[in-house]
Amino acid sequence: MASRGVVGLFLLSALPLLCLELRRGIPSLGIKDLILLSGRIFLLLALLTLVISVTTSWFNSLRPSQVHLKEGEKENEKRQRLVRERQQEAQGEKASKYIQNVLKPQQEMKLKKLEERFYQMTGETWKLTPGHRLEVPDLPEEPSETAEEVVTVALRCPSGRVLRRRFIKSWNSQVLFDWMMKIGYHKSLYSLSTSFPRRPLEVEGGLSLEDIGITVDTVLNVEEKEQRRQ
Missing domain, CATH: 1.20.5 (Single alpha-helices involved in coiled-coils or other helix-helix interfaces)
Known part of the structure; x- marks a missing residue:
C-alpha cells in the first residue's frame, strides 16, 4: 500500500512536467x-x-x-x-x-x-526422668462442707502453691498420697510431713485419717526425698 x-x-508530480514538455513541443x-x-x-x-x-x-x-x-x-x-x-x-x-x-x-x-x-x-523434676511412670489413682468424690466427720487438708507444694481438699476422717490414709500423685508429685520421689511439729507422715495399710492423727484441719508439706537430692 x-x-x-x-x-x-x-x-502526479511528473504530470506537470509532461504537460510542460507537450506544451513546449506542440508548435514544432x-x-x-x-x-x-x-x-x-x-x-x-x-x-x-x-x-x-x-x-x-x-x-x-x-x-x-x-x-x-x-x-x-x-x-x-x-x-x-x-x-x-x-x-x-x-x-x-x-x-x-x-x-x-x-x-x-x-x-x-x-x-x-x-x-x-x-x-x-x-519441684516436679521427676517428670523429666523417663524411669518413673506416673500412675494417677482415682480419688473418692470430695464431700460437701456440711457432711459429718469432714476434715480439710492443705498441701503446701515445693513450688509454693497451696492446694486444699476435704476428706472424711474414716477414709483410708493412703488417699493423701493418692492426692499428692494426682497433683503431679510421685510418691517414689516425694513424701508428706506435718508442719508443726515437723515429722514425716507415716501411712500404714488399713489406717484411717483419724488413726494417723488427721482429726482437724491440717496443713501437710510435700517434700522431696533425701535420696533425690544426692
Whole structure:
C-alpha cells in the first residue's frame, strides 16, 4: 500500500512536467521529438520505479528488524523470569533446610530448657526422668462442707502453691498420697510431713485419717526425698 501511494505521488508530480514538455513541443512536434519525449518519460518512470523499489526494500528491512527486536526482548524476558523462578526455588530450598536443620533444633532445645526450668521451679523434676511412670489413682468424690466427720487438708507444694481438699476422717490414709500423685508429685520421689511439729507422715495399710492423727484441719508439706537430692 505504501509503495502504491509513492508511485501515485511521483506520477502526479511528473504530470506537470509532461504537460510542460507537450506544451513546449506542440508548435514544432515531430516524430523525433515524440520519440525523445517518450524516452524522457520512460526514463523518469524507470527512475521513479528504482527509487520506489529501494525505498520499499528499506522499509521492509526495517520491519523484520523491529519484529526480531521485539521477539528478542520477549525471549530475554522469558529467560530472566525462568532464572528468577529458579533462584527463588533455590532460596526456598535453602530456607527450608535451614529451618529444618538449624532453627527447629534450636527451638526444641530452648523449649526443653524452659521445661526443665519450669519443673525445677515447681519441684516436679521427676517428670523429666523417663524411669518413673506416673500412675494417677482415682480419688473418692470430695464431700460437701456440711457432711459429718469432714476434715480439710492443705498441701503446701515445693513450688509454693497451696492446694486444699476435704476428706472424711474414716477414709483410708493412703488417699493423701493418692492426692499428692494426682497433683503431679510421685510418691517414689516425694513424701508428706506435718508442719508443726515437723515429722514425716507415716501411712500404714488399713489406717484411717483419724488413726494417723488427721482429726482437724491440717496443713501437710510435700517434700522431696533425701535420696533425690544426692
